[in-house]
Amino acid sequence: MSDADLIVRVAARGDGVTADGRHAPLAAPGDRLQGGIVVAGPHHVEPVCRHFPTCGGCLLQHLDTPSQTSFVADRVAGALAAQGVAPPPFAPTHLSPPHSRRRAALRAERRGKRVLIGFSEGGSHRIVDMTECAILAPELFALVAPLRALLGGLIADRRGAEIRMTLADQGVDLLLAKVTADGLAAAEALTDFAARHSLARLAIDDGYGPQTRWEPQPVTITLGGVAVPLPHNAFLQATADGEAALVAAVRAAIGGATTVADLFAGLGTFALALPGRVYAAEAGRDAVLALKAAANAAGRPLAVEHRDLYRRPLMTADLDRFAAVVLDPPRAGAAEQIAQLAASRVPAIAYVSCNPSSFARDAAVLVAGGYRLTGITPVGQFRWSTHVELCAAFARDN
Incomplete structure (x- = not known):
C-alpha cells in the first residue's frame, strides 16, 4: 500500500487530495484512494443528514470534528502562504454547533x-x-x-x-x-x-x-446588549455563537483602545460591543439608520457615518486619530481602505473576513507597510461547509 494513495488534506472546494496530488470527492484525511475508490480512514464519519451529499448546503459532513477544524485553519494558512505572508500563532478554530444557523x-x-x-x-x-x-x-x-x-x-x-x-x-x-x-x-x-x-x-x-x-x-436583533432595528435583508452573522467568537477575538485584538473606528460596520455587530468612543462607517443606508437609532436610544457614545469606503476610504490623517481600527469588509476585501491603513500609524487593527484569499491579499499590504500579523482566530460558522471566517490581529510598534 503506497503512501501516495493517502488523503493528506481537504482542498478549498471540499475534495480530498492524496500525497501525490490526486483529488477525490467525499474523502477525509487518513482515507486512501485505491483504484479510484475511497477507502475510509480514521477521520471519515457517517453523515448526520440523509440529504448529504446531494444537498449543496453541506460538503463536509463526512469529516470528523478535528478534520473540520483543521480544514478551516488550513484554508487561512494556505491563503497567507500564497501571498508570501508568514503565518502567526493561530487560536483554536471555533466551530459553531449543529442546529445553530439563525x-x-x-x-x-x-x-x-x-x-x-x-x-x-x-x-x-x-x-x-x-x-x-x-x-x-x-x-x-x-x-x-x-x-x-x-x-x-x-x-x-x-x-x-x-x-x-x-x-x-x-x-x-x-x-x-x-x-x-x-x-x-x-x-x-x-x-x-x-x-x-x-x-x-x-x-x-x-x-x-x-x-x-x-x-x-x-423587529430587532440584539447586538452588544443593544436592541437594533432589523431592516429587511440586513447582513447578520450566521450564528449567534460564531458572532460571539468573532466579537471576543476583535476585543482581544484591540486591547484597551478607547478610540476605535469600525469600518464596514453594518448594524453594529462590533461597534456596539467595543469600549470607549467609537466611529462607525457603513455604506448601507438602512443599516446606518438602524445603528444610529439604536445607539441613540441606548445612550452609546457612537458616531455613525453613511460612507462608501470603496469610493471614499478613510484617509491616513483621519485614521491616525484612532487607537484601533476594526474592519469587516465584504468578500472582495478592502483594497482601497487597506492602502490607507498600511500608511497610517494606527497601533492596532482587527480584521474580520469571510474570504481567506482577499484577506491574505490585504494582509500582505499591511505587512509590507510595517504591520505585524500577531494572531488569527479561525471561525467556522457555516458548519460542514467550505465557508471560512476569521479575525486577524495586526500591530504596529510606533
Whole structure:
C-alpha cells in the first residue's frame, strides 16, 4: 500500500487530495484512494443528514470534528502562504454547533400539487426537498413544512420562489421573494400564517422591494446588549455563537483602545460591543439608520457615518486619530481602505473576513507597510461547509 494513495488534506472546494496530488470527492484525511475508490480512514464519519451529499448546503459532513477544524485553519494558512505572508500563532478554530444557523435563504418550487423547499443540489439548480436539516436553528426548520402549504396557493405550477428567514429577538423574520399575493384571500392567508406561527415579521417581495404584511411590534436583533432595528435583508452573522467568537477575538485584538473606528460596520455587530468612543462607517443606508437609532436610544457614545469606503476610504490623517481600527469588509476585501491603513500609524487593527484569499491579499499590504500579523482566530460558522471566517490581529510598534 503506497503512501501516495493517502488523503493528506481537504482542498478549498471540499475534495480530498492524496500525497501525490490526486483529488477525490467525499474523502477525509487518513482515507486512501485505491483504484479510484475511497477507502475510509480514521477521520471519515457517517453523515448526520440523509440529504448529504446531494444537498449543496453541506460538503463536509463526512469529516470528523478535528478534520473540520483543521480544514478551516488550513484554508487561512494556505491563503497567507500564497501571498508570501508568514503565518502567526493561530487560536483554536471555533466551530459553531449543529442546529445553530439563525439565517438562511432557501428555494421553493411548485410542481403540480407538491411544493419543494430546500437548498440547491450541489452544482445544480435542482432543489433538494428538505425533510431534515442539521444546520438550521429549530425555529427556522419548523416553518419548512407549513410553508409548503402556504406557497401552494401563492406560486404557479413550475414557478419558483425564494424564502429568507432570520431568527430575530421577537421570533422568525420571514421574507418571501418572487411571490405575488394580490387579493383578499391571499392577504388573509399570509396574516393567518404569520399569526399561527407567531412570526416576528412577514414580508413579500414581488420584484419591487420588500413589503411588510405582518409586524406586531418592531423587529430587532440584539447586538452588544443593544436592541437594533432589523431592516429587511440586513447582513447578520450566521450564528449567534460564531458572532460571539468573532466579537471576543476583535476585543482581544484591540486591547484597551478607547478610540476605535469600525469600518464596514453594518448594524453594529462590533461597534456596539467595543469600549470607549467609537466611529462607525457603513455604506448601507438602512443599516446606518438602524445603528444610529439604536445607539441613540441606548445612550452609546457612537458616531455613525453613511460612507462608501470603496469610493471614499478613510484617509491616513483621519485614521491616525484612532487607537484601533476594526474592519469587516465584504468578500472582495478592502483594497482601497487597506492602502490607507498600511500608511497610517494606527497601533492596532482587527480584521474580520469571510474570504481567506482577499484577506491574505490585504494582509500582505499591511505587512509590507510595517504591520505585524500577531494572531488569527479561525471561525467556522457555516458548519460542514467550505465557508471560512476569521479575525486577524495586526500591530504596529510606533
